[in-house]
Amino acid sequence: MARERLVAGIDIGTTKTCAILAEQGRSGRLQLIAAGVAPSRGMKKGLVVSLEETSASVQAAVEQCERIAGKRITSAVVSVAGNHIESQNTRGVTTLPNHGHDVTNADLQRALDSARAVSVPPNREIIHVVPRSYVLDGLEGIKNPIGMAGQRLEAEAHIITGAVGSLHNLIKAVRQTGLEIDDLVLQPLASAEAVLTQEERELGGVLVDIGGGTTDVAVFLDGSVWHTSVLPVGGMSVSNDIAICLRTPLAHAEELKVTYGHTDPAVVVDLPPLDVPTFERGHAQPVSRDYLAQIIQARMEEILGMVGNEIRRSGYSGLLGAGVVLTGGVSEQAGIRELSESVLDLPVRLGEPQGLDRLDDRLSGPAFSTAVGLALWAEHNGTTARATTNGNGSFHVPAAAGKAGRWLRSFLP
Ligand SMILES: Nc1ncnc2c1ncn2[C@@H]1O[C@H](COP(=O)(O)OP(=O)(O)OP(=O)(O)O)[C@@H](O)[C@H]1O
Ligand SMILES: [Mg+2]
Numbered sequence: 444m445a446r447e448r449l450v451a452g453i454d455i456g457t458t459k460t461c462a463i464l465a466e467q468g469r470s471g472r473l474q475l476i477a478a479g480v481a482p483s484r485g486m487k488k489g490l491v492v493s494l495e496e497t498s499a500s501v502q503a504a505v506e507q508c509e510r511i512a513g514k515r516i517t518s519a520v521v522s523v524a525g526n527h528i529e530s531q532n533t534r535g536v537t538t539l540p541n542h543g544h545d546v547t548n549a550d551l552q553r554a555l556d557s558a559r560a561v562s563v564p565p566n567r568e569i570i571h572v573v574p575r576s577y578v579l580d581g582l583e584g585i586k587n588p589i590g591m592a593g594q595r596l597e598a599e600a601h602i603i604t605g606a607v608g609s610l611h612n613l614i615k616a617v618r619q620t621g622l623e624i625d626d627l628v629l630q631p632l633a634s635a636e637a638v639l640t641q642e643e644r645e646l647g648g649v650l651v652d653i654g655g656g657t658t659d660v661a662v663f664l665d666g667s668v669w670h671t672s673v674l675p676v677g678g679m680s681v682s683n684d685i686a687i688c689l690r691t692p693l694a695h696a697e698e699l700k701v702t703y704g705h706t707d708p709a710v711v712v713d714l715p716p717l718d719v720p721t722f723e724r725g726h727a728q729p730v731s732r733d734y735l736a737q738i739i740q741a742r743m744e745e746i747l748g749m750v751g752n753e754i755r756r757s758g759y760s761g762l763l764g765a766g767v768v769l770t771g772g773v774s775e776q777a778g779i780r781e782l783s784e785s786v787l788d789l790p791v792r793l794g795e796p797q798g799l800d801r802l803d804d805r806l807s808g809p810a811f812s813t814a815v816g817l818a819l820w821a822e823h824n825g826t827t828a829r830a831t832t833n834g835n836g837s838f839h840v841p842a843a844a845g846k847a848g849r850w851l852r853s854f855l856p
Contacts, residue, residue, distance in 0.1 A: 450520075452820075452821060457489055457677065459482055460500040462479045462814075463806075465799060467822065472800050476511075481500050486500075522628055523610065523629055528605050535557030535559065537597075544592065551598065557598070573600060573667070574599070629671060631673065632661060633816035635650040639768055646764040653746065654771045662763070670753070670756065676749065681700055689721070706781070708732075712733040765790075769793050770794040771810060774794070794812065
């Protein structure tokens with residue numbers, strides 16, 4: 444029977460849930476097979492606030508993806524966010540037995556296990572231990588020490604933790620649909636997979652994914668991640684502000700923002716005013732374009748200011764030669780690049796997902812960076828999806844379960 448290497452990801456965002464199925468093509472590059480997108484109803488600021496509604500969104504996105512693919516997905520990597528996420532850099536040490544030998548994979552694992560042994564409070568769980576670099580007998584900055592000789596191996600790692608309750612709710616919402624979770628992946632790490640170039644990671648670059656309810660930040664330097672953070676703000680705050688200031692329904696505020704919005708009032712000041720329906724009288728009121736832009740600008744400046752604080756908190760703000768790459772749905776807001784450059788005082792480019800062949804127009808926008816990044820992340824980490832062909836029985840049920848973190852297994856019955 445033909446063996447295919449499939450990867451599946453589910454990005455559960457605050458505004459939309461996206462399921463994605465991809466396979467490794469003959470060229471060795473990952474190719475999209477199918478994707479499904481459904482509105483998210485049970486999420487707020489990156490957190491599950493309704494198990495049933497989140498489950499229903501996951502189910503709808505996965506079913507759509509399955510219908511297009513003609514395959515059933517039974518497991519996937521799933522994105523995680525929320526402001527319960529915390530990160531820190533640690534160092535682990537191991538000695539190489541028998542007065543030193545060539546470093547093996549098992550030695551790396553021991554050093555990383557020791558890095559993982561930082562004190563984590565009982566209400567938190569480790570989501571990722573990302574190896575950054577190794578130190579062998581005092582020689583720093585080694586990316587891959589396997590095969591090198593030495594006696595004392597240190598691993599530098601970036602550790603990401605989340606609150607047990609929030610993680611548990613996410614896992615439960617997904618598993619209620621009957622899907623297994625191969626791994627949880629932090630949203631900024633997934634987006635970075637799809638958007639940041641290797642050069643940007645080496646030179647010093649910041650991934651900023653501004654979605655509906657969260658703003659994800661990941662700072663990269665020397666090829667590895669140094670700082671990650673999830674801020675509980677996004678494009679929905681902008682739409683809320685517009686709805687309140689203009690006394691107009693939220694759906695209308697959202698449409699005004701996307702269709703006529705700008706982050707710079709001066710650019711739109713001479714354009715004719717808009718007719719905006721109000722709650723009060725039911726008839727339209729004229730609203731100037733620069734007033735709409737002022738509302739957007741004020742909230743975006745606040746969000747970008749918080750991003751700037753995170754970049755400073757990383758301690759590397761002076762070393763970011765490649766600047767900022769902005770993605771997520773909000774990166775489509777007119778004028779956002781210029782405003783980001785002035786608030787962050789760094790060069791900013793807009794990033795769309797790359798690295799997945801056969802991406803159609805629907806998925807190529809910046810709102811899908813996390814979903815595409817999940818597939819790439821699964822591919823790079825050897826996580827294989829479990830899927831079956833519809834009707835024709837199982838064709839591929841490989842090793843994926845072993846990849847799930849030990850903490851994840853501890854949640855499973
Ligand atoms: N052209 C546009 N101009 C302004 N805002 C836009 C535009 N297109 C999309 N947005 C905003 O992007 C947001 C949705 O982005 P995205 O799909 O990346 O979020 P999400 O992944 O569902 O949520 P999150 O990652 O925050 O949990 C919405 O607030 C939407 O209003
Ligand atoms: Mg998102």
